[in-house]
Amino acid sequence: MDGVIVAAFGRHYEIDTPEGRLRCYPRGKKSSFACGDEIQVLPGGDGQGVIEALRPRRNLLWRSDAFREKLIAANLSHIVIVVATEPGFSDLLVSRCIAAAESQEITPLVVLNKADLHERLSAARAQLEPFARLGYEVIEVSALEGADLLRKRLAGLRAIFVGQSGMGKSTLTNAIVPEANAATREISAALDSGKHTTTFARLYPLPPAQAGEPAGWLIDSPGLQAFGLAHLSAEDLAEAFVEFRPHLGQCRFRDCRHEAEPGCALRAALESGAIHRRRWEHYRSIREEIAAARRLNPGW
Ligand SMILES: Nc1nc2c(ncn2[C@@H]2O[C@H](COP(=O)(O)OP(=O)(O)OP(=O)(O)O)[C@@H](O)[C@H]2O)c(=O)[nH]1
Numbered sequence: 001m002d003g004v005i006v007a008a009f010g011r012h013y014e015i016d017t018p019e020g021r022l023r024c025y026p027r028g029k030k031s032s033f034a035c036g037d038e039i040q041v042l043p044g045g046d047g048q049g050v051i052e053a054l055r056p057r058r059n060l061l062w063r064s065d066a067f068r069e070k071l072i073a074a075n076l077s078h079i080v081i082v083v084a085t086e087p088g089f090s091d092l093l094v095s096r097c098i099a100a101a102e103s104q105e106i107t108p109l110v111v112l113n114k115a116d117l118h119e120r121l122s123a124a125r126a127q128l129e130p131f132a133r134l135g136y137e138v139i140e141v142s143a144l145e146g147a148d149l150l151r152k153r154l155a156g157l158r159a160i161f162v163g164q165s166g167m168g169k170s171t172l173t174n175a176i177v178p179e180a181n182a183a184t185r186e187i188s189a190a191l192d193s194g195k196h197t198t199t200f201a202r203l204y205p206l207p208p209a210q211a212g213e214p215a216g217w218l219i220d221s222p223g224l225q226a227f228g229l230a231h232l233s234a235e236d237l238a239e240a241f242v243e244f245r246p247h248l249g250q251c252r253f254r255d256c257r258h259e260a261e262p263g264c265a266l267r268a269a270l271e272s273g274a275i276h277r278r279r280w281e282h283y284r285s286i287r288e289e290i291a292a293a294r295r296l297n298p299g300w
């Protein structure tokens with residue numbers, strides 16, 4: 001039977017199948033599946049099943065530091081990077097998420113939430129300007145006011161919300177997917193608290209963009225403060241900055257590290273303004289972090 005992983009708990013998985021939701025276990029000890037993975041399941045009765053096989057992935061979003069890697073989601077069409085007017089957000093984290101997306105050929109989409117908090121709106125817009133200038137879509141919403149525009153935009157997509165804690169990912173999910181509301185209420189009741197912090201990723205169905213087209217889904221994921229990209233090589237990283245692409249391979253030296261070498265095409269693009277200074281800083285700090293991770297663990 002075919003199914004899709006809707007939640008991953010390490011040792012077991014929740015899988016939606018044509019016969020309903022099953023609680024499934026992998027065959028062996030090793031289990032490395034993610035939300036969005038398409039799976040072949042052997043149902044075992046009483047709502048349980050065994051994972052028989054993984055269908056080939058179209059892509060895989062993951063993060064890594066020197067010693068650990070974590071699968072986030074598979075088979076995505078879009079990564080929705082949620083930021084907010086309040087509290088402040090890290091534009092470096094936005095660049096990291098975009099780099100992760102670009103390296104897997106997933107389309108990034110930036111959502112600026114809490115647009116109802118007007119005093120902070122222009123500062124947040126200014127922080128997003130380097131991304132908007134690159135052609136990345138930025139959508140302003142207020143989860144408290146319904147997020148209708150975003151609901152329409154996401155119809156038919158296979159998307160994940162990523163972002164720092166407190167940006168409003170869960171509130172947006174609740175505004176967009178009615179079933180998510182019920183799930184949040186259950187968890188809150190179980191924890192006996194009004195405050196809800198997402199602790200694991202969960203996939204919810206979305207309607208198709210038009211009747212007759214395929215349905216989509218949306219994954220709400222826990223807030224992240226870090227998005228390590230230790231698995232990307234220096235070349236992968238430069239490629240993941242889309243505005244660098246026309247300049248790659250144009251440096252005087254084939255092995256240019258884009259530091260202080262003469263005839264560096266990237267630095268020339270920076271000086272001419274074709275590369276935004278902020279994005280250059282992001283690139284440098286991610287590259288440093290990758291180099292540090294690889295010094296700690298040469299196995300990468
Ligand atoms: N004013 C305003 N507040 C919002 C909006 N969206 C969310 N909030 C508030 O922001 C806080 C954080 O929202 P959450 O949805 O829990 O944030 P999250 O990104 O899911 O956080 P984690 O679950 O920790 O990852 C809550 O108090 C929400 O009520 C909005 O559009 N406007």
Ligand SMILES: [Zn+2]
Nearest residue numbers: 251256258264
């Ligand atoms: Zn160079």
